[in-house]
Amino acid sequence: MTAAIDIKGWCPGARRPMPSGDGLIVRVRPHGGALTVVALRALAEAASRFGNGQIDLTRRANLQIRGVSSETLMPLWELMASLELLDDSAEAEAIRNIVINPLAGLDPAEIIDMRPVAAALELQLAADEELRALPAKFGFALDGGGRLALAALAADVRLAAFFQDQQCRIALGLGHADAVTWLGTVTFPQAAAAAVKVARGALHYSPTKRAAALSPDAITAIATELGLEASVAIAPSPSSGVTSRQRQGVIVLTDETCAVGLGAPFGHVDSDALARLAALLVASDVSEVRLSPWRTLYVAARPDVAEQLVADAAELGLIVDDADPLLRVDACSGSGCCPSTRLATREHARMLAGDIARTRFPGTLHVSGCAKGCARSAAADLVLVGEDDQYCIVRNGTAKSEPSGVLDPADIGLTSHRLFRSRESVHV
Numbered sequence: 001m002t003a004a005i006d007i008k009g010w011c012p013g014a015r016r017p018m019p020s021g022d023g024l025i026v027r028v029r030p031h032g033g034a035l036t037v038v039a040l041r042a043l044a045e046a047a048s049r050f051g052n053g054q055i056d057l058t059r060r061a062n063l064q065i066r067g068v069s070s071e072t073l074m075p076l077w078e079l080m081a082s083l084e085l086l087d088d089s090a091e092a093e094a095i096r097n098i099v100i101n102p103l104a105g106l107d108p109a110e111i112i113d114m115r116p117v118a119a120a121l122e123l124q125l126a127a128d129e130e131l132r133a134l135p136a137k138f139g140f141a142l143d144g145g146g147r148l149a150l151a152a153l154a155a156d157v158r159l160a161a162f163f164q165d166q167q168c169r170i171a172l173g174l175g176h177a178d179a180v181t182w183l184g185t186v187t188f189p190q191a192a193a194a195a196v197k198v199a200r201g202a203l204h205y206s207p208t209k210r211a212a213a214l215s216p217d218a219i220t221a222i223a224t225e226l227g228l229e230a231s232v233a234i235a236p237s238p239s240s241g242v243t244s245r246q247r248q249g250v251i252v253l254t255d256e257t258c259a260v261g262l263g264a265p266f267g268h269v270d271s272d273a274l275a276r277l278a279a280l281l282v283a284s285d286v287s288e289v290r291l292s293p294w295r296t297l298y299v300a301a302r303p304d305v306a307e308q309l310v311a312d313a314a315e316l317g318l319i320v321d322d323a324d325p326l327l328r329v330d331a332c333s334g335s336g337c338c339p340s341t342r343l344a345t346r347e348h349a350r351m352l353a354g355d356i357a358r359t360r361f362p363g364t365l366h367v368s369g370c371a372k373g374c375a376r377s378a379a380a381d382l383v384l385v386g387e388d389d390q391y392c393i394v395r396n397g398t399a400k401s402e403p404s405g406v407l408d409p410a411d412i413g414l415t416s417h418r419l420f421r422s423r424e425s426v427h428v
């Protein structure tokens, strides 16, 4: 049986997969940012059975199965439905764009466990059909604070826990550019409904239906409708005093519990490695995996198994150290996955990561198969942009910026270290 595919947008879903050079991309949106290890294993196996075995972790804390065909989409949907990971429609799925802290409910330093708010928000969004007119990228960030806060995550609607007058409070804000306009504070029971009302306000007042395009008058109107005062000064950012810069490896939570952060290089992991990770987690008595917007998986583990888990995950190719230069490298899927390039971008990026370590280059690298720059929209210190069979070199820019030189891929590993030492225009 062949599934009827509704391919309309460029933002993939499960009900609305996105065609790519290697087949359909099917996005899985875990509820509350969590998957059981059983579900993780089933999805890893599904990625090789129904796709090409390639899996992406996204910056919205989702997981994508690549290389799915119109014939294998239906059995993949059936599997996702059995795991309660398939929405009724593409529209209901698209609005369920919620990110919460990956250590919610695990981190003793968090201010508020946002999981109940996320669950309530999911239900209310699903019930409000009007909100399905919001753009696919309209998103919610629910930041309960703690070690892995979400202060840097862009979102249209933000709920952020903070301390004030020795009480836990939740600030409600609208995201635009790199800033947030705080509308006021809401109580824990009010939080989900208030976020929905703000989304409805963006739908009605914003010319783009995104929070960033709301005028000051529109923001005031939304705040007034909520009984809040948009001019109230709120500073909800990391207020527990324990926000950690550590994201990979063992993060001690209590005497009895650690979090283990396992990063996916370039946000990519293959189905075999993910299935083997799931088996390791089962053997370590871990039952749940959390996804994060920085493409690192988190699990809670006893201290006596956490170090071994890290060592085993490193063997699988996962990132377990914040000093790993791969964390500063973005690369798109490249040849074999995308018809827009003949360049093996990820293979080249891995080789260049070695040069980053050797030259102690402190910046960021983006290796892009073409000027579309799918892997990174923000500027990077060094960008290699594929053009035919070579790379154009951009410094301090994006894949669309003016290049200052060229790099022959055949020279990677031979002379490419010069790239990380020179700040001038260069041909290597």
Ligand code: SF4
Pocket (backbone or CB within 6 Å): 332, 333, 334, 338, 339, 340, 341, 368, 369, 370, 371, 372, 373, 374, 375
């Ligand atoms: S940046 Fe270009 S080559 Fe890379 S995935 Fe996007 S379209 Fe394909």
